[in-house]
Structures are given as structure tokens and as C-alpha cells.
Amino acid sequence: MRIMRIFRHLETILATLLIGGFLSATLARLAPGFGADEQELDSRLSAESIRQIRESHAQERNILHFYFNYLKRAIHGDLGTSRSLGKPVRQLIADRLPITVRLCGLGLLVGWTVGLALAIAVVMAQVRVLDVFAAGLAGTFLSLPAAVLALLFVYFNAPASLAISSIVFPKVFSFSRNLLAQSYGLPHIITARAKGLGSARIFGWHVLPVAGPQMLALAGVSVSMALGAAIPVEALCGISGIGQLAWQAALGRDLSLLVTVTVLVTVVTLAANTGSDLAMDIFRGQQA
């Protein structure tokens, strides 16, 4: 059963890669200036030489043929050259991916720690003032676009990873708070409290097993949130990561690069969701 699920997820990732690759190839093929060669501007070349240069590009005019070649090159790790930055796309991604992974990883860690800690504190303490304060804080952060948060973090000279965590934290808090409050209202947990079980024991043995699987689902989704937030944060904080690369590609209308980056980020998102799905499966399996 679990192996079937893994296969289904791998199918989805493969389908996304193929469709995304086709989209990338189509956009690159339809982009203005496709097929033009700088060599044609050389005044020393004869008409016959120019004709031969044009003929060498002729077979790429068929989108399917172009996609097949693109796919063949991509399998060998050649993702083409960025039109706007003049560097191989593979090198650009290899240089920038670790920076984004570090930024988002740290942001997710801090966001989850703060969000979850606050949610647990609010639910366990059951103090109205704390609940209103935490909800107000989370609501304010939820009402701010990621780009504004990035600008404010630049102004305060705060680390950019904290900007990512301030985007992740309110969603983690809101979801966890509601989930934990629901779990604490379940009859067997009320009974456990009535019987005098300690707070830590109730949380660890009764609440966490109920809320755990859904928290893991949110963990998968939060990766997508962090990667999405990486665009404005990296662009406005001047961090050379994948988000900034996507933004530069969009401004330079470098469609091939932009779609390649988008497909890469989508695959990372799908892999994170697959991971959380499998973790949920294992968690439920252990409980059963």
C-alpha cells in the first residue's frame, strides 16, 4: 500500500516534470528572437553561409522536435543558457539553490518553533488575554504581503530568514491553535484531564497523536509557502537565491530560465508533500 503511494507520488512528479518541460520548451520556442544567430550579423559572411546558418536552426522550428532535443539535453544535465544573464542555467541554479535552501530552512525552523510554541501556550494556558494577543499578532502578519515584510526587515537590518519565518509563523499558529483546541475538546482527553493526568502527559500521549498527522500535512504545505515567500524576500533583501533568479528572469523576460526555475521549485514542493504524506502514513501506522 505504502509502495503504491510512493509510486503515485513519483508519477505526479514525473508528469509535472514532463509537462513543465514541455511548457518551458514551448515558451522558449515562442520567445521573441528565437532562432536568431549573432553570426548572421557578420558582414564577412556570404549569402550562402547565412543560408546554411539558418538551415542549421530550421529543424528547431518544430516544437515537438525542439522539445525532444530539449528533453534529451535536460536528461544529460544541460538546461540551456540564460538569455538575460548569459550563463548556463544549470550553473545558475547550482550556485543559488543552496542559498535558498538555507534561507527557507532556517525560516521554516524559526516559524514552526514560534508558531507551534505560541499555539501550545495559548491552548494549554487558556488565558483570554494571551489568546487575543497571539491571534492579533498572527492576524497582523497574515494581513501583510511578503514583500512588505521583506522591506520592513531590510529597514530593521534583521536577518532575511526571519522574514520567511514571519510569513510561516502566523499560518502555523492559526492552524495548530485550532487543531489543538479541537483535540483538547475530545471526550477521551476531557476524561483524562478529569482523572488528573498531567498536562505534559496529556499533550504527549493523547493530543499529539490526534493532531500529529494534520500537522505533518501542514509541514509539507509550509515548504511551498516558504519558497513562494523567497521571491520577494530575496529580491528586496538582495540575496542571490532562486527567488531572486526567478524575479530577474521575469523582469528580463527570460522565459526559458523562469519556467525551468518554476518546474524545479514545483518538484521540490511535490517532494516535500510526498515526504509529509509518507510521514503521516508511518505515524498513523505506528498508532494502529
Add this chain to the structure above:
Amino acid sequence: MSGIQKFACWTLAAIVLGGIALSIIVPADYTVQFRETPNAVPTHQHLLGTDELGRDRLARVLYGTRISLLLAPAAAFLSTLMAALIGVVSGYFGSWCERLALAVTDLVLSLPWLFLMLAVRAVLPLNVSPLTSVVITFLLLGLLGWAASARVLCTGTRVLRNSDFILQARASGLHGFRLLAVHIIPNLKPVLYAQFLISVPVFILSEANLGILGLGVAEPLPSWGSLLRELEGWGGFSTEPWKLAPMLLLILVVSCFQVILAREEVSA
């Protein structure tokens, strides 16, 4: 509706009406430049000062509010309409139609929202007139934001399709689009309404993100995104607190939607 939700509704109404009514008291149109007073501090003439081109900031905030509050719901309406079309039809007919629709929906949902927006926005021309940029920005939001709602509506329709009262209606001879129009769509109204309300703040925030990144509404038209870009060279709380006005307005509006939404989600 609870007291705080009523308050949120009234606040939203006051902001919309205020945006229109206060336009009368501003000294000039949002495009007019007071060249002798660029970057002016608030005065009786310019209540929120002027921007670096000498344009009245209050006039621009009011006009930007009108654009965002008019076009974000319009985009949300479009995306809800698309979601209803895809979700309800696929959920009602089921079988391969539902599987295909869900596969496409899953594919769209797996693409991170802002990356997708950037990719599609970059395909379209960037050097366009301000009015075209507004239409492109909000049309994109409307056309790309249907996936999550379509999934919810597809599930809702499937549940209704298998319910007893639909079975009875079928037994009474009601079929096809008539069954859809008379029994299914009216019962999905709360879900449609909730999905519409969820989309509005999401689109407002997305437009603001795109605007700050220079891919949203083009100058000289103001929108919350382009107004918030002023924070890039912000002097600080003590020197230029008035520059925070668009941000505070944005927080207020999105918070109001969140408060209203809390009830709608429960009732849906």
C-alpha cells in the same frame, strides 16, 4: 453574525465609501504634480504629504484603495466562476471528467502561487499602458486562482450528487443541467460565497506583492502594491510615519476580510 463581524463589515463599507467621499477634499487628481513641493511633510493642503514626484499621497492612497477594492473582488468573482464551472461540472458528471479535472487542479495547485504568477506575467508584455497593466494583473489573478476553489466545489458537488434528495429528484424525472441548476447549484451557494471571500484578500495581497516587485499596476496609476513600494526608501517611524498609511489601510482591509471569513468558513 457576531458583533465583531458586523464591525468588520461596517469598517469595509466605511473604507469604500470614504475612498469615494474623501476624493472631494483632496487638492488634486492622483496624477497632478506639485513640483515645488516634492517629498513634502503633511500639511493642511496635503494631509499625507507628497511623494518624490510631488503628487498628493492622500489622493493616490484613495485612488489606489478604489482600484484594489474594486478589482480584487472582480478577480475573485472571475476565479469563483471558473472554479464553479470546472468543479461543479466535473463533480456532477464524475468518472473520467472528474479525474481529468482533479488531475489538472492538482497540477496547478502544486505550482507555487507567486512563481506561477511571475511566469505567466512575464509571458505577457511588461511595457504596457497603465490601464492595460491593471487589467492584466487582476485578470491573471482571476484566471489563475481557481484551482483550490474548484477542488472544494468538486467535492461538494460529489457529496450532493450522492445525496438522498438528489436521488429522489432523479427518480422524479429531473436530469442533466436542470437538476444542476435547480438543486445542486443553489445548495452550493454558501461554499461559493466562502470561496469568493477567501479569494479577495489573497488577491489583494498578491497584487501588492507583484506591485512591489515592479510587475503589477504600472505608473502613474496607483495601487496598494505601487504605493507600498515607497517603503523601500522609508526614513523611519520618527521621521516619516505617514508613509505607513497604505500599509495600515491594507492591514485593516485584509483583517476585516479575515474576520468576516471566519464565520463564512464555519457556515460553509
